Amino acid sequence: MSTVANLERQYDEVIQYISSYRAYVKQVNMRVLQMPVRHPFRYFEMLSEAPSAWKQTDLLSGRNAEFSKTVWAGTASDAQKRSDYYPIMMSDYPLHALSESLVARFPGVDFAKLKKLQELKKSGLSRFNAKQTLGIVFAIATVLLKSVPESVVARVIDYKQFELLTFIIASLALLYLFLVLLPFWLKTSQANATHVYANEVLEYTCIRLGKEVLHVDGSSS
Numbered sequence: 001m002s003t004v005a006n007l008e009r010q011y012d013e014v015i016q017y018i019s020s021y022r023a024y025v026k027q028v029n030m031r032v033l034q035m036p037v038r039h040p041f042r043y044f045e046m047l048s049e050a051p052s053a054w055k056q057t058d059l060l061s062g063r064n065a066e067f068s069k070t071v072w073a074g075t076a077s078d079a080q081k082r083s084d085y086y087p088i089m090m091s092d093y094p095l096h097a098l099s100e101s102l103v104a105r106f107p108g109v110d111f112a113k114l115k116k117l118q119e120l121k122k123s124g125l126s127r128f129n130a131k132q133t134l135g136i137v138f139a140i141a142t143v144l145l146k147s148v149p150e151s152v153v154a155r156v157i158d159y160k161q162f163e164l165l166t167f168i169i170a171s172l173a174l175l176y177l178f179l180v181l182l183p184f185w186l187k188t189s190q191a192n193a194t195h196v197y198a199n200e201v202l203e204y205t206c207i208r209l210g211k212e213v214l215h216v217d218g219s220s221s
Contacts (some may be wrong), residue, residue, distance in 0.1 A: 010109050011117050017105065018198045021098060024085040031075045046071060062095050069161060099205040111209060115202045 035043040053067035069090055080086060084101075092099035103111075157165075 007113060007117055010106065011114050011121075014102065014106060014109065014114055014202075015198050017102065018201050021085050022197055024080070024083060024212075025089055028072055028076050028080055029088065030109070031077065031080075032071055036076065041146050042074065043139055043177060061074070062093050064090070064092055064094060069124065095201065095204055096208070097206055098201055102201070102205060103209070111202055111205045115199075115206050118195070118199055122199075 031038075035046070049067060053065060056067075057065055072089060079198055088101055089177040103109075119128065
């Protein structure tokens with residue numbers, strides 16, 4: 001029992017570190033998006049260099065483009081540059097740098113086991129997605145109900161009563177979508193994005209350390 005609890009704690013700490021780095025990069029990129037307001041001349045100068053930088057970009061390479069590093073260096077705040085994440089973001093290969101930082105920060109952690117636990121977490125996210133699907137189906141069914149011809153409805157129920165009934169159902173569907181499903185969808189989307197990125201980091205770390213990962217289905221990699 002203590003081993004399972006320890007793995008869960010290690011997983012939470014590792015994922016939190018990866019998520020914090022991801023959030024840090026987003027914050028720096030947000031400052032880049034604010035450049036037209038903060039520094040318009042520098043922004044248009046940057047745009048003029050973007051086409052040539054894009055031509056040199058290799059989408060299969062994990063190497064940071066020099067153009068990106070130049071933009072980040074000129075955009076990040078002083079506080080952001082003092083962050084432990086800044087050298088990782090500015091490294092030639094940020095995935096490798098993040099992996100090295102993880103191993104140094106969490107010595108003794110078995111990343112192969114965390115990778116397997118990561119796969120178990122994916123099953124839980126899949127169940128959440130099923131709930132979202134049911135909610136969407138419910139909303140679509142409500143819309144289809146409104147499209148039933150009056151002649152068909154009149155054979156079963158008074159049409160004015162049917163309109164009242166469909167209005168109530170549609171109102172409940174909208175309330176469910178906006179008050180329950182939308183926040184739930186946003187939370188699940190965020191968790192999915194974190195899971196995908198963390199999975200890449202853990203997978204790379206296992207490969208780098210020469211760790212064999214036993215998957216939930218029994219296969220290994």
